Amino acid sequence: MSLAESAEERQSKTKRCKLDDESPLMKLPKIELHAHLNGSLSKETINILASMKPDSMDMIRNADDMLLIGENEQKTLEDCFMIFKLIHEVTDRPELIKFATKAVIKDFAKENTKYLELRSTPRSNDYMTMDQYVEAIVSAIRESSLDEPSIVVKFLVSIDRSKGVEMAKEITSLAIKYHKKHKDVVVGMDMSGNMRGSKARDFFDLLSEARAAGMKISIHAAEVHNDEETEDVLKFEPERIGHGTFIPPLKCQNPRLMVLLQEKRIPLEVCLTSNLKGGTVDSFEDHHLGVLISEELPFTICTDDKGVFSTSLTKEYEIAAKTFKLTVEQMWKISYDSIDHIFGEEELKSNLKKYWQHWKEDNPEEFK
Ligand SMILES: CNc1ncnc2c1ncn2[C@@H]1O[C@H](COP(=O)(O)O)[C@@H](O)[C@H]1O
Numbered sequence: 201m202s203l204a205e206s207a208e209e210r211q212s213k214t215k216r217c218k219l220d221d222e223s224p225l226m227k228l229p230k231i232e233l234h235a236h237l238n239g240s241l242s243k244e245t246i247n248i249l250a251s252m253k254p255d256s257m258d259m260i261r262n263a264d265d266m267l268l269i270g271e272n273e274q275k276t277l278e279d280c281f282m283i284f285k286l287i288h289e290v291t292d293r294p295e296l297i298k299f300a301t302k303a304v305i306k307d308f309a310k311e312n313t314k315y316l317e318l319r320s321t322p323r324s325n326d327y328m329t330m331d332q333y334v335e336a337i338v339s340a341i342r343e344s345s346l347d348e349p350s351i352v353v354k355f356l357v358s359i360d361r362s363k364g365v366e367m368a369k370e371i372t373s374l375a376i377k378y379h380k381k382h383k384d385v386v387v388g389m390d391m392s393g394n395m396r397g398s399k400a401r402d403f404f405d406l407l408s409e410a411r412a413a414g415m416k417i418s419i420h421a422a423e424v425h426n427d428e429e430t431e432d433v434l435k436f437e438p439e440r441i442g443h444g445t446f447i448p449p450l451k452c453q454n455p456r457l458m459v460l461l462q463e464k465r466i467p468l469e470v471c472l473t474s475n476l477k478g479g480t481v482d483s484f485e486d487h488h489l490g491v492l493i494s495e496e497l498p499f500t501i502c503t504d505d506k507g508v509f510s511t512s513l514t515k516e517y518e519i520a521a522k523t524f525k526l527t528v529e530q531m532w533k534i535s536y537d538s539i540d541h542i543f544g545e546e547e548l549k550s551n552l553k554k555y556w557q558h559w560k561e562d563n564p565e566e567f568k
C-alpha cells in the first residue's frame with residue numbers, strides 16, 4: 201500500500217480514531233526519534249521536581265500557565281526558548297535530571313512507544329558538572345530498562361548552537377567520551393537551540409568528529425526560513441534532519457532544496473504541533489508532511505517537546521491521520537518505516553520490525 205494514494209481514496213478508508221486508551225493509534229507500537237528531555241516533562245513531573253528542590257520557586261510550582269502552551273495558544277519560537285530556560289530551573293541537579301529522564305521514559309512507554317531517542321544538552325552549574333548530567337541520564341536509561349522493559353531508550357547528546365562553538369567543542373568531546381563508554385546507549389548527536397546569531401556550518405567539523413567516532417547525526421534545519429543554511433545542512437548529509445519545514449515548495453521559493461532532499465532522501469523528523477504552536481506553520485493542512493507523503497519521501501512523526509506543547513506521540517499520530525486522511529494501516533506503515541531511521545543497532549532494527557509484524561498479525565481488529 202502506498203502512502204501517496206489520492207486524498208479521496210484515503211478519505212474513504214479513514215477510520216475515525218478517538219484519543220483514549222482504546223484508540224488504535226494509542227495501542228499502535230510507535231517510535232519516537234525527536235524528543236528534547238526538558239521539553240518533554242509533563243506538568244505533573246515539573247510539579248514533583250519543583251517540590252523536590254529545596255529552594256524551588258512558586259512560579260515553577262504553578263507550572264500550568266507559565267510553562268505549557270495550551271490547546272489553541274500560539275507562541276513564537278523565541279517564547280519557547282524562554283520557556284526552556286524556566287524549566288531548566290527544576291532540573292539543575294543530577295538527581296533531578298535522573299528523575300526527569302525516568303518520568304519521560306515512563307510517559308512514552310505508557311502510550312506504547314517501543315523505541316525512544318531522547319536528546320538533551322548537558323549543562324553545568326554549582327550543583328553538577330556536565331559529566332554528571334550525562335551520567336544521570338545514562339543511569340536513568342539503564343535503570344528504566346529494568347522498570348520499563350517494554351521500551352528501548354537511546355540518548356543523543358545535543359549541541360545548543362546558541363551557546364557558541366567553544367561550548368559545542370566541550371559537548372562534542374563529552375559526547376564522544378560517553379559514546380565510547382556506553383556505545384549501546386549514547387548513539388548520536390543533535391544540533392538544536394535558538395538558531396539566531398550562528399551558522400550551522402560552524403559546527404560541522406565537530407559533528408564530523410562525532411561521526412568519525414561512530415555516532416549518528418541529526419540536525420535541526422529549516423525550522424525557520426534560511427535557504428543558505430538549509431542547503432549547507434542538506435549537503436552535510438546528516439542521518440536525519442529535525443523539521444525541514446522550509447524545504448518543500450510550500451514554504452520555500454528555492455527549488456534546489458527540494459531537489460537535494462529528493463536526491464539525498466534524508467529522513468525528516470516531523471513535529472506537527474510544535475510547528476503550529478511555535479508559529480512556523482499556519483495550520484496542520486499547510487504542514488509540509490502533506491508533501492512528504494505525496495512525494496514518498498522518508499519521515500518520522502515526533503513530538504519535539506511534548507510537555508511544553510501539551511501533546512503526546514499518540515496525539516501527533518492522530519493529527520497526521522486526521523489531517524491527511526490516513527488509515528490505521530497507513531499509520532502502522534509510517535510507524536514501521538520509522539524503524540529504518542533509528543540510530544540504534546541493526547539487530548535491534550530487525551527485532552523491532554519482527555515485533556511490528558507480529559503486532560499487526562495479532563491485532564487484525566485494529567485495522568478494520
Ligand atoms: C521548538 N523547536 C526547537 N528548536 C530548536 N531547539 C529546540 C526546540 N525545542 C527544544 N529545543 C532545544 O532543546 C532544549 C530543551 O531540552 P534540553 O534542555 O536539551 O533537554 C532547548 O533549550 C533547546 O536548546
Ligand SMILES: [Zn+2]
Nearest residue numbers: 392420442504
Ligand atoms: Zn527539536
